[in-house]
Amino acid sequence: CTSLFSDGVPADLFKYAINATDFNYVFYETALTTIPEKLFEKNVKATSFYNAFAHTGISAIPENLFANCTEVTSFSYTFYYCESLTAIPEKLFAKNVKVTTFSGAFEYTAISAIPQKLFANCPEVTSFYTTFARCQNLTTIPVGLFDYNRKVNDFGWVFAGENKVTGESPYTVINGKKVHLYERKNYTDEFVTPASFGAAFIGCDKLTDYANIPTDWK
Numbered sequence: 249c250t251s252l253f254s255d256g257v258p259a260d261l262f263k264y265a266i267n268a269t270d271f272n273y274v275f276y277e278t279a280l281t282t283i284p285e286k287l288f289e290k291n292v293k294a295t296s297f298y299n300a301f302a303h304t305g306i307s308a309i310p311e312n313l314f315a316n317c318t319e320v321t322s323f324s325y326t327f328y329y330c331e332s333l334t335a336i337p338e339k340l341f342a343k344n345v346k347v348t349t350f351s352g353a354f355e356y357t358a359i360s361a362i363p364q365k366l367f368a369n370c371p372e373v374t375s376f377y378t379t380f381a382r383c384q385n386l387t388t389i390p391v392g393l394f395d396y397n398r399k400v401n402d403f404g405w406v407f408a409g410e411n412k413v414t415g416e417s418p419y420t421v422i423n424g425k426k427v428h429l430y431e432r433k434n435y436t437d438e439f440v441t442p443a444s445f446g447a448a449f450i451g452c453d454k455l456t457d458y459a460n461i462p463t464d465w466k
Contacts, residue, residue, distance in 0.1 A: 252278040259284035266290050269319075272298040281332075285310035288317055295321050302328040311337035320344050324375075325352040334385075338363030345369055351377040351402075359383055364390040367397050375402040377444070382409035389413055394429065395420045402444040403429055407452055414454045417461065428457065430465045 257280060262268065268291050276299050283306055288294060294317040302325055309327070314320060323341070327333055336359060341347065347370045355378050362380065367373065376394070380386060389407065394400065407413065419426040422438055429448065432439040449466040452458065458466070 249278055252280075254279035256282060257284060257287065259286055262288060263290050267293055269293050269295045271300050272296055273302075274300050275304055276300070277303040280304040281306055282308070283310055283313060285312050288314060290316070292316050293319055295319050297323055297326045299325045299328060301326060301330060304330055305332050306330050307332040307334060309333070309335075309337055309340060311339050314341065315343050318343050319346060321346050321348050323347055323353050324349050325355070327354050327357060328352050329356040330354075331356065331358055333357040334359060335361070336363055336366060338365055341367065342369050346372055348372050349375040349377075350379045351375050352381070353379050354383065355379065355381045357383055358385050360385045360387050362386070362388070362390060362393060364392060367394065369396070371396055372399060373397045374399055374440075376400055376406045377402045378405040378408065380407050381405045383407075384409065384411055386411040386413055388415055389418055391416055391418055392420065393418045398439045401440050401442050403442050403448045404444040405447045405450070408447045408450045410451045412454070413452050414456070416456050417449060417452070417458075428461075430462050 253275065271294055280301070297320065336354065350373060417428055419428040422435060427435055429442070430445070433441045445465050447466065449455065449461050
């Protein structure tokens with residue numbers, strides 16, 4: 249429905265959908281450009297937002313958009329191909345402690361930076377497949393971005409594509425030593441060993457440790 253919501257979306261649209269669990273594709277390819285912060289305030293049983301805002305013209309995300317959706321397990325492709333989206337609120341997922349996948353969540357967006365603690369309250373995540381892939385404006389990646397995500401087994405294509413990223417690739421300090429994503433397999437007491445990681449850093453050749461990244465990670 250490419251013309252739907254061209255005049256905006258009612259803030260109380262889902263006020264009575266208190267038992268709704270699935271918001272997959274709900275605004276997919278509509279004319280939506282802004283999101284009311286309390287849009288999902290009453291949807292406390294929501295578990296999935298797969299492709300919910302994909303291919304829309306939104307330019308910003310309210311920080312408390314998912315604050316009451318504490319049962320969510322999937323944010324896969326939620327903001328996929330939102331080409332006008334330039335920033336992500338750091339506390340966007342602060343209450344979503346049960347999430348297991350962020351696959352493709354911000355792929356093909358215009359973000360230039362990622363908040364340091366974006367995933368700090370999401371310890372159950374197992375997949376970051378293509379989460380920030382093809383974000384051509386991305387310039388930095390917080391080194392501690394995945395510090396609290398130690399069950400991840402899929403980092404495939406997570407930062408893949410031409411971008412402007414500089415600095416060092418993400419790492420977690422364990423006993424005074426930097427442990428990069430590609431070194432987690434050597435610290436099985438601290439992390440799940442990633443099973444999928446192909447092309448995670450392909451195109452990120454400006455990273456200071458790019459030469460140290462194993463070939464199968466890039």
